[in-house]
Amino acid sequence: MNAxxxxxxxxxxxxxxxxxxxxxxAIATYGLTKYYGxxxxxxxxxxxxxHGSVYGFLGRNGAGKSTAIKMLMGMVRPSHGRATLLGExxxxxxxxxxxxxxxxxxxxxLYRWMRIRDAVRFTRPFxxxxxxxxxxxxxxxxxxxxxxxxxxLSNGQRAQVSLALAVAxxxxxxxxxxxxxxxxxxxxxxxxxxxxxxxxxxGRTILFSSHILGDVDRVADRIGILVDGALRVDCxxxxxxxxxxKVLLEFASTPPELAPCKxxxxxxxVANRLELIFAxxxxxxxxAVEALSPVSIDVVELNLEDAFIEYTRGTxxxxxxxIQERSDAQTTSSQGAA
Amino acid sequence: xxFRISTSSRRPIYRQLADQIREGIARGRxxxxxxxxxxxxxSRTLVVNPNTVARCYTELEREGVLNTRQGLGVFVAEPxxxxxxxxxxxxxxxxxxxxxxxxxHLGFSSDxxxxxxxxxxxxxxxxxxxxxx
Amino acid sequence: MLKQLAVKELRxxxxxxxxxxxxxxxxxxxxxxxxLLNGPTDQFSIGWRSGTIxxxxxxxxxxxxxxxxxxxxxxxxxxxxxxxxxxxxLFLLHRPLSRARxxxxxxxxxxxxxxxxxxxxxxxxALWAAMPGTHASPFEWxxxxxxxxAWLVMTIVYFGFxxxxxxxxxxxxxxxFPAAATCFLxxxxxxxxxxxxxxxxxxxxxTVLLVDAMLVAxxxxxxxxxxxx
Numbered sequence: 001m002n003a004x005x006x007x008x009x010x011x012x013x014x015x016x017x018x019x020x021x022x023x024x025x026a027i028a029t030y031g032l033t034k035y036y037g038x039x040x041x042x043x044x045x046x047x048x049x050x051h052g053s054v055y056g057f058l059g060r061n062g063a064g065k066s067t068a069i070k071m072l073m074g075m076v077r078p079s080h081g082r083a084t085l086l087g088e089x090x091x092x093x094x095x096x097x098x099x100x101x102x103x104x105x106x107x108x109x110l111y112r113w114m115r116i117r118d119a120v121r122f123t124r125p126f127x128x129x130x131x132x133x134x135x136x137x138x139x140x141x142x143x144x145x146x147x148x149x150x151x152x153l154s155n156g157q158r159a160q161v162s163l164a165l166a167v168a169x170x171x172x173x174x175x176x177x178x179x180x181x182x183x184x185x186x187x188x189x190x191x192x193x194x195x196x197x198x199x200x201x202x203g204r205t206i207l208f209s210s211h212i213l214g215d216v217d218r219v220a221d222r223i224g225i226l227v228d229g230a231l232r233v234d235c236x237x238x239x240x241x242x243x244x245x246k247v248l249l250e251f252a253s254t255p256p257e258l259a260p261c262k263x264x265x266x267x268x269x270v271a272n273r274l275e276l277i278f279a280x281x282x283x284x285x286x287x288a289v290e291a292l293s294p295v296s297i298d299v300v301e302l303n304l305e306d307a308f309i310e311y312t313r314g315t316x317x318x319x320x321x322x323i324q325e326r327s328d329a330q331t332t333s334s335q336g337a338a
Numbered sequence: 339x340x341f342r343i344s345t346s347s348r349r350p351i352y353r354q355l356a357d358q359i360r361e362g363i364a365r366g367r368x369x370x371x372x373x374x375x376x377x378x379x380x381s382r383t384l385v386v387n388p389n390t391v392a393r394c395y396t397e398l399e400r401e402g403v404l405n406t407r408q409g410l411g412v413f414v415a416e417p418x419x420x421x422x423x424x425x426x427x428x429x430x431x432x433x434x435x436x437x438x439x440x441x442x443h444l445g446f447s448s449d450x451x452x453x454x455x456x457x458x459x460x461x462x463x464x465x466x467x468x469x470x471x
Numbered sequence: 472m473l474k475q476l477a478v479k480e481l482r483x484x485x486x487x488x489x490x491x492x493x494x495x496x497x498x499x500x501x502x503x504x505x506x507l508l509n510g511p512t513d514q515f516s517i518g519w520r521s522g523t524i525x526x527x528x529x530x531x532x533x534x535x536x537x538x539x540x541x542x543x544x545x546x547x548x549x550x551x552x553x554x555x556x557x558x559x560x561l562f563l564l565h566r567p568l569s570r571a572r573x574x575x576x577x578x579x580x581x582x583x584x585x586x587x588x589x590x591x592x593x594x595x596x597a598l599w600a601a602m603p604g605t606h607a608s609p610f611e612w613x614x615x616x617x618x619x620x621a622w623l624v625m626t627i628v629y630f631g632f633x634x635x636x637x638x639x640x641x642x643x644x645x646x647x648f649p650a651a652a653t654c655f656l657x658x659x660x661x662x663x664x665x666x667x668x669x670x671x672x673x674x675x676x677x678t679v680l681l682v683d684a685m686l687v688a689x690x691x692x693x694x695x696x697x698x699x700x
Contacts, residue, residue, distance in 0.1 A: 054387055070561075070700070073561075075560070075564065075565075076698040077696065077697075077698060095568055095569065098565065098566065098567045101565075103561070103565040105561035105565075106558075106561075109557065109559045110562060111479070111483075111559060111562070112557070113482070113483065122479055125472050126475075126566050126568065192385050193385055196381055196382055196385055196387075196388075197382070199387060199388060200381070213345070215345075217351065218345060218384075218385055218386045218390075219386065219387050221389055238350050238352075241348075241350060242350070301348040301349075302348060303345065303347055303348045305346070306348075
């Protein structure tokens with residue numbers, strides 16, 4: 001368990017230098033923390049979502065992703081820390097800035113008594129940049145008639161309406177809280193295709209949380225993984241995949257214990273085998289592992305889903321040999337989008 | 339040509355795509371000088387981030403497999419003899435050894451392997467023998 | 472922008488409003504002797520309500536208070552709690568508009584609904600009673616005062632229950648506190664009005680406005696500072 005910070009975090013200097021040198025991060029948080037009771041649901045979050053990137057926000061249920069997003073959108077008040085959206089402090093966002101930010105809340109809430117037409121009429125006047133053509137395109141693509149009652153729509157259709165309403169003002173920043181939750185495979189693919197269309201419009205930043213690692217793999221430039229409220233990973237998607245390695249050690253008899261080693265995420269003993277997960281398997285790690293004199297060493301690459309699972313499984317596995325959720329296992333990188 | 343990517347594979351998406359382009363060229367499905375889909379088109383078809391497609395194209399361009407013509411698109415490059423004959427021979431030997439090791443482990447006899455090689459080779463577009471340098 | 476918000480509030484509360492108006496319709500027709508089948512009755516000599524003086528008899532005040540009270544309570548809750556339950560605050564509040572404005576529109580629509588829907592029937596009844604020849608009893612406008620007092624106090628009920636619905640308190644006793652407090656205030660006000668001579672129109676109005684202002688301030692503060700999940 002991390003030590004809980006009790007001091008307010010001092011604002012850091014301007015965000016990292018980007019390859020194009022000019023634009024600040026679309027989203028930046030500084031020690032953002034939220035307590036419910038004495039539990040830190042979000043623990044000292046230092047998130048950076050570069051302008052123009054697609055950021056996949058990952059974590060198991062209850063890790064704090066939704067709470068973090070709600071804090072960003074001003075729906076939940078942070079216990080400590082601060083954050084900026086499009087360069088403005090979240091507790092002091094100007095209304096005009098808010099009109100450039102789209103928010104798709106979890107469960108894609110809508111007024112069920114409305115027809116789609118009513119929802120459009122309700123939402124449109126708030127946004128001077130509203131693009132009716134774009135909205136019609138999306139609705140037509142998903143075959144959603146304006147006269148349809150929202151109450152009668154399926155979960156997937158409601159998600160699409162929500163997305164259409166969020167995207168029509170042509171926002172610079174889109175924050176999507178688990179937008180594909182509960183959607184079937186086909187609808188999810190449709191949704192992703194819409195996201196791709198949005199990405200094609202230059203200069204748009206997307207932050208989305210998801211449980212579907214395959215989708216994140218397709219679409220996200222960078223990922224962030226929240227574990228028990230703390231951001232343990234914040235790097236380009238490929239970097240994470242290439243860094244997490246599963247190392248299988250075969251022994252003639254009962255395996256020895258491995259001394260704590262840099263980069264070791266977790267380990268498990270299965271009969272005469274040690275299955276170790278490393279975040280970064282380099283010379284140092286190889287030496288440490290060879291020092292155990294195993295019969296064989298097998299270093300396995302993982303796809304994003306498996307890498308995520310192994311990384312976040314943590315201390316809840318059965319029969320652990322060592323229970324180390326190392327904080328230096330985090331692969332923080334200040335590279336820009338791939 | 340039809341491209342497929344799989345997110346359950348361990349291979350990064352851009353590498354999967356690069357592999358398929360290389361194989362497509364080798365099999366003759368992509369002719370030299372043929373235009374590939376634009377980054378946008380392909381990202382839409384495959385439903386992946388355009389940066390991933392761009393990265394693939396950039397790498398292949400760096401390797402000389404593709405080239406970009408300003409304003410026109412991305413094309414399959416003319417095959418060039420970049421490496422010396424001995425360097426190419428060495429690469430081929432390395433790949434062969436890997437393949438043969440696997441075949442032995444799988445339990446095949448050398449005749450079976452040679453027959454399989456002949457059969458599969460028919461599906462590829464072979465270059466004419468390089469003249470002695 | 473504000474117009475869309477107001478229209479939405481009106482449409483969402485239309486059902487309740489219609490019910491309230493219906494109830495008032497029945498009450499007023501009952502009081503004024505309009506039979507739904509036969510039209511206006513000639514006089515009060517039929518025996519129906521003979522001897523009762525319009526406005527002064529307690530039945531009317533009680534029933535009026537009940538109807539308008541329920542309306543104010545349900546309206547206050549409908550506009551605040553419903554959004555919580557359906558999660559639509561997350562849809563409503565992320566707009567290029569200050570939160571005070573958004574909630575302010577709700578409150579404005581709500582309190583106007585209370586005042587109009589409860590006030591118009593009262594006015595109709597009072598006008599009817601004031602017209603000569605409609606009933607066989609004396610009438611003075613001051614007799615309508617207790618009813619107008621109740622009418623004003625309903626705004627407190629509305630704001631009180633809106634506040635109750637707005638507060639994200641986790642256990643119900645805490646949530647109902649504003650509601651209970653307003654009920655107590657209403658009760659107090661009615662008693663005061665009936666029994667205490669100096670509790671006249673202007674004092675009542677000023678007090679109601681003061682309490683309303685305090686409630687609105689608290690509501691806006693809660694709206695700005697609470698967590699929405």
